[in-house]
Amino acid sequence: MSVLPYLVAAWLLLVGCYGMVTSRNLVHLIVCLSVTQSSTYILLLAVGYKAGAKPPIFFEVPVGTRAVDPIVQALTLTDIVVSLAVSALLLALTVQAHKRSGSLDPSSLTILKG
Amino acid sequence: MQALPPLIVAVPLLAAVILAAAGKRLARRVLDSVALGVSGAVIVMSLVLLHETLGGTSVYWFGGWHASGHVALGVSFTVDTFGAGVAVFASVLIFFAFLFSWHYFETVGDLYHVLVLVFLSAMLGMGLTGDLFNLFVFFELLSVSAIALAGYRVEESQPLQGALNFAITNTLAALLILTGIALLYARTGALNLAQIGRVLGQQTPDGLVIAAFTLLVAGFFIKAAIVPFHFWLADAYGSAPTPVCLVMSGVMSELGLYAMARLYWSVFQEGFSPHLAALRSVLIVTGVITAVAGGLMCFAQHHLKRQLAFATVAHGGLYLIGLGFLTRIGLGAVAVYAVADGLVKASLFVCSGILLSRRSSVDELNLYGRGRDLKVTALLVLAGALALAGLPPFGTFVGKTLIEEEAGVVGWGWLSLVYAGVSMLTAAATLRAGARIFLGWGPRPTSQTFASDPFTEQAAEEDEGTPETSGEGKRTPLVMVTSAAGLLLLSLLAGLSGGLAHGVESASARFADAGYYRAVVLSSGHHAAPVVHRASSALTSGIPAAALSVAGAFILSGLGLYRERLPSGLRAASLRFASRPLHVLRTLHSGHVGDYVAWLMLGTALLGAAFARALI
Numbered sequence: 001m002s003v004l005p006y007l008v009a010a011w012l013l014l015v016g017c018y019g020m021v022t023s024r025n026l027v028h029l030i031v032c033l034s035v036t037q038s039s040t041y042i043l044l045l046a047v048g049y050k051a052g053a054k055p056p057i058f059f060e061v062p063v064g065t066r067a068v069d070p071i072v073q074a075l076t077l078t079d080i081v082v083s084l085a086v087s088a089l090l091l092a093l094t095v096q097a098h099k100r101s102g103s104l105d106p107s108s109l110t111i112l113k114g
Numbered sequence: 115m116q117a118l119p120p121l122i123v124a125v126p127l128l129a130a131v132i133l134a135a136a137g138k139r140l141a142r143r144v145l146d147s148v149a150l151g152v153s154g155a156v157i158v159m160s161l162v163l164l165h166e167t168l169g170g171t172s173v174y175w176f177g178g179w180h181a182s183g184h185v186a187l188g189v190s191f192t193v194d195t196f197g198a199g200v201a202v203f204a205s206v207l208i209f210f211a212f213l214f215s216w217h218y219f220e221t222v223g224d225l226y227h228v229l230v231l232v233f234l235s236a237m238l239g240m241g242l243t244g245d246l247f248n249l250f251v252f253f254e255l256l257s258v259s260a261i262a263l264a265g266y267r268v269e270e271s272q273p274l275q276g277a278l279n280f281a282i283t284n285t286l287a288a289l290l291i292l293t294g295i296a297l298l299y300a301r302t303g304a305l306n307l308a309q310i311g312r313v314l315g316q317q318t319p320d321g322l323v324i325a326a327f328t329l330l331v332a333g334f335f336i337k338a339a340i341v342p343f344h345f346w347l348a349d350a351y352g353s354a355p356t357p358v359c360l361v362m363s364g365v366m367s368e369l370g371l372y373a374m375a376r377l378y379w380s381v382f383q384e385g386f387s388p389h390l391a392a393l394r395s396v397l398i399v400t401g402v403i404t405a406v407a408g409g410l411m412c413f414a415q416h417h418l419k420r421q422l423a424f425a426t427v428a429h430g431g432l433y434l435i436g437l438g439f440l441t442r443i444g445l446g447a448v449a450v451y452a453v454a455d456g457l458v459k460a461s462l463f464v465c466s467g468i469l470l471s472r473r474s475s476v477d478e479l480n481l482y483g484r485g486r487d488l489k490v491t492a493l494l495v496l497a498g499a500l501a502l503a504g505l506p507p508f509g510t511f512v513g514k515t516l517i518e519e520e521a522g523v524v525g526w527g528w529l530s531l532v533y534a535g536v537s538m539l540t541a542a543a544t545l546r547a548g549a550r551i552f553l554g555w556g557p558r559p560t561s562q563t564f565a566s567d568p569f570t571e572q573a574a575e576e577d578e579g580t581p582e583t584s585g586e587g588k589r590t591p592l593v594m595v596t597s598a599a600g601l602l603l604l605s606l607l608a609g610l611s612g613g614l615a616h617g618v619e620s621a622s623a624r625f626a627d628a629g630y631y632r633a634v635v636l637s638s639g640h641h642a643a644p645v646v647h648r649a650s651s652a653l654t655s656g657i658p659a660a661a662l663s664v665a666g667a668f669i670l671s672g673l674g675l676y677r678e679r680l681p682s683g684l685r686a687a688s689l690r691f692a693s694r695p696l697h698v699l700r701t702l703h704s705g706h707v708g709d710y711v712a713w714l715m716l717g718t719a720l721l722g723a724a725f726a727r728a729l730i
């Protein structure tokens with residue numbers, strides 16, 4: 001099993017967080033958050049991957065056929081749905097922020113501090 | 115009642131769906147009544163469940179997929195006394211939130227009730243679940259509904275900022291947790307807590323397990339607002355509608371620590387047991403830092419809701435210290451303290467809501483002397499502040515004393531000073547605010563005080579905007595006062611009931627016994643619950659500490675009020691000593707979400723390094 005998917009997952013997590021820290025635009029920031037979230041998809045799929053195995057569809061196949069792990073795929077799907085809800089909510093808040101202040105810079109949204 | 119656990123989660127969820135579909139056509143009072151009825155029903159069901167768990171932990175397998183041959187196949191709800199206790203606690207607070215909302219909101223859309231009910235069912239699910247991924251899903255559901263509630267008055271800029279910061283940091287929390295889950299699944303091939311624990315219990319922890327532990331703990335620390343993961347909390351609680359704050363501060367933050375404790379005791383404890391002392395010091399030090407930073411920030415605020423938000427952070431640190439002993443007695447003591455303290459904070463949030471409703475402000479200086487005629491509220495705030503300080507016989511006193519006794523047993527006896535000091539700070543902040551608002555004590559604040567005072571916020575920028583409520587001039591509705599008084603009374607009862615202490619003893623023994631937990635989940639049949647024999651503590655040892663923090667709170671609040679009357683040399687010295695670090699601390703709370711994410715990354719890295727050092 002190659003180590004590459006794990007490296008990609010770690011890279012996506014870090015680069016997404018870097019983008020969020022330095023972001024000057026809320027939409028950009030939310031896209032960065034989606035990038036970090038996609039690192040978990042890759043990690044989950046990599047965990048369940050088996051070289052040379054079939055998809056986990058157990059219909060008219062002999063018992064004992066090697067298949068990739070279906071559980072992580074289910075987890076990934078759940079994760080995608082959850083991320084979708086969060087992104088929608090965040091973008092809705094962003095639209096409101098833009099309506100209110102005419103700006104998308106997170107620095108303009110720092111009324112509460114200290 | 116085999117199906118009771120899933121039913122408890124399903125009832126509010128179903129009610130939410132029905133209200134979402136029909137809400138537009140229903141009158142406001144119908145919505146309120148349905149919501150109150152549902153949360154009342156959940157309280158009753160949770161109490162029945164709590165009663166059933168007193169005999170031992172029970173398991174519900176979804177779809178009848180029972181464990182077979184010590185392997186968990188399906189998803190389970192594993193219900194023990196603490197889980198059921200979380201359900202009771204959450205539903206009671208939600209009930210009070212609905213009760214308080216009855217008169218609080220002028221107008222409130224039908225979606226408010228829907229969101230609060232979803233919020234409730236997510237908390238119930240987090241309390242009852244026995245499956246790691248299921249826990250993650252409820253965690254996310256909790257976050258999303260809470261974010262929507264925090265930003266409920268989305269047309270204003272404060273709730274908007276609070277909700278955005280809340281959403282981004284808590285989504286990152288979920289992401290860290292999910293990464294941790296993936297790593298644990300890669301190692302053990304299991305998602306059921308008992309099953310993961312069974313595999314990990316036979317191994318010595320290596321880098322992968324420690325990384326997974328770090329990610330999971332960091333994620334739950336973000337929810338529990340442990341320093342340096344706490345920044346979002348003050349922004350969100352400071353701007354969320356007050357009835358929602360009541361629940362968030364009372365139980366949502368604690369759920370993060372509950373999840374951490376659940377994971378540690380069911381999954382990691384055996385593998386980590388050779389390094390218990392080192393792990394203990396990491397958790398305790400983190401808790402101390404959180405408690406002290408939160409307490410100082412709390413004292414430095416004059417926005418009442420932000421003050422209570424930082425009190426939540428500070429007391430979260432105190433819970434973490436108690437959990438950090440990693441003993442079952444510490445665990446039980448924290449459970450008592452967290453419930454009693456959560457009720458007190460909820461009651462204080464109700465009082466701040468009463469002020470907002472009657473006087474359209476939650477700013478201590480702005481409200482100066484304007485609460486003179488709110489006598490009942492004043493008394494409630496006083497009682498709440500004393501309960502925060504741990505005055506006997508409130509439950510906070512019992513919990514704190516039990517924790518302090520256990521601190522002595524594990525060799526960290528000096529921590530009782532931290533407990534006294536931090537609860538002194540949070541109580542002093544409340545007392546000072548109360549004296550200013552209800553008695554008009556201290557100098558009348560001028561615009562200059564706002565500008566020159568290093569102990570208060572730099573600018574008087576926090577105009578409330580359009581108030582979420584307006585009842586100026588009218589009498590305080592009886593329901594509001596009763597909610598605050600009822601919450602305090604429950605906290606008092608928690609302190610007075612001696613039977614509770616014994617129930618908590620055996621409950622924490624079951625919670626902390628991984629072997630018992632595993633046997634119940636993975637093999638069918640009856641299992642003997644762990645037996646506890648311990649002479650119940652007389653609690654007298656806690657009286658000096660309680661006296662210290664109550665007296666200290668009065669002195670400190672007096673100092674906050676009458677700083678000008680100190681001799682000038684002393685005043686200059688106190689300014690030099692206190693204002694600089696406090697200024698740095700305040701500057702760190704920048705309100706910029708990028709900064710928060712940076713802190714979060716740094717915190718995770720530090721936590722990982724500390725755990726690696728402790729566990730290898």
